[in-house]
Amino acid sequence: MPRHIVVKYALGPLAETSMMKRMRPFLFVVAATSVFIAGCVSNPATGGKSVGVGGMDGEKKTVQKHHQEIVKALGLYDDQATQEYVNQVGLSVARVSDLPAEEFKFFVIDDDAINAFTTGCCNIYVNRGLLVSLNSEAELAGVLGHEIGHVTARHPARRQARGVAASLGAMAAAILTGSNAIGQLANIGAQAWMMGYGRENEMEADRLGMKYMTKAGYNPESIGAVFDMFKSGEKFERQRAAAEGREPRLYHGVFSSHPSPDQRAVQAAKGAANVKDAPDGGWLVRHDEYLTTLNGIAYGSSKAQGIVRDNRFYHADMNITVAFPRGWTIDNMRDRLIAFTPKKDAVMQVMIDAKPDKQAPREFLLTKLKGASTMKGEPLTVNGDDGYTIITRSGSPIDNGLGPVRWAVVYHGQSAYIFAGASRSAMNGVPEVDGLILATTSTLRTLRASEFPLAEPYRIKVVKATDKTRLNDYATDMPEDKFKKETLELINALYPNKAPAAGQLFKVVE
DSSP states (O other), X not given: OOTXXXXXXXXXXXXXXXHHHHHHHHHHHTSSOOOOOXXXXXXXXXXXXXXXXXXXXXXXXXXXXXXXXXXXXXXXXXXXXXXXXXXXXXXXXXXXXXXXXXOOEEEEESOOSOOEEEEETTEEEEEHHHXXXXXXXXXXXXXXXXXXXXXXXXXXXXXXXXXXXXXXXXXXXXXXXXXXXXXXXXXXXXXXXXXXXXXXXXXXXXXXXXXXXXXXXXXXXXXXXXXXXXXXXXXXXXXXXXXXXXXXXXXXXXXXXXXXXXXXXXXXXXXXXXXXXOOTTOOBOOHHHHHHHHXXXXXXXXTTTOEEETTEEEETTXXXXXXXXXXXXXXXXXXXXXXXXXTSSEEEEEEEEEOOTTOOHHHHHHHHTTTOOEEEEEEEEETTEEEEEEEESSOOTGXXXXXXXXXXXXXXXXXXXXXXXXXXXXXXXXXXXXXXXXXXXXXXXXXXXGGGGGGSOEEEEEEEOOTTOOTHHHHTTXXXXXXXXXXXXXXXXXXXXXXXXXXXXXXXXX
């Protein structure tokens, strides 16, 4: 949850904020790009005609507009070396594509979900979480080549415009599935880019991506490792999601749903690239170089997003911490913190807004809840900070929106922290977990000096295996509550139950 994000509220009725008004074009335009002037032009990538596009200039303007909104909504990973490295690899592939003269740009999104996407010519985005899951530069080149293939085949430009509406009910449902930031964004507007372009176009992008990475000198067989990574990850994610009672969080592409490229596909890629033999010096794979570059990258949430450790959230830049009930799942999303019980029969969220200059907490909260039926409003003080709390009689994502919601706002520093919580209604008309919601609100405070190290993210550390290395020895340091060993195996392409060879570099988390 970064500083100064004004959010849409998923619990109960609210007046529209200024940020919500600014976000409306993103919600309906990013997922439904403006329709370009219809026409047919020859496409060098596919050999056919691209229908429904009126030249690159219009597309580029739209893509740039989308970029500004994507950066605001998702955020870029704050590490220049990582950004430059990904851009360098991407450009090496783009320069041998069917659009070599176009100015491709590559960006690392600050999100731990495994995903990559493009909005058109010529911006390509890859999540930090995907970088952590790859194990060589050739694999990265394959993923970026796939997205470049979407651009050269004009898949974004050919897509029909479609609007995506975001309802409070859909957002509340998303909360109760425990969806992550990418999943939440997909629900409120960017799903067209996140979910891919359909099986036929995805497979066309696969073919083009393999051709481009081969022309750039990368071993086309490395794309098989990417397919295997997605397949293993999807298998594990489905099993874990079923055990946790939530929807699986899956990559948009078709890597996991069709066969890995066999030797015929590899040879076809070489033929399309006019390459018969390995280039001088051999095919590029760069496993060790990639892992060395990745050393130190944030794992899970980044410092800019804040860190969850056990049941407490820490944010160094905002200089705050807040604790949730033990046993609740805490989901640190881009624009809010979500916490819910194992049975998902109670939910809380914490949001942040700018503190108004001339509005007391009571007026601030009542303005947000304008039109709602309320009761039991009273001022509160949280560790010396002024606040106000009240209950709306309806608006809960529990009980089909009919149940009560406990609201509270606390002014801390230059921000207004807004708490909302709901569960089944007690006999007196308040949420059954009302005491827990108020107790959570009371934990908001400034970080102690000794707590700043706790606000630092977990990071990838690259180590060299010996003949005595056992992943179990490192799995205990994983931040996951469960499946520690399996998660460590997955990010090292060792799932299931494989061990790194002596002398091999591999990733651990500390």
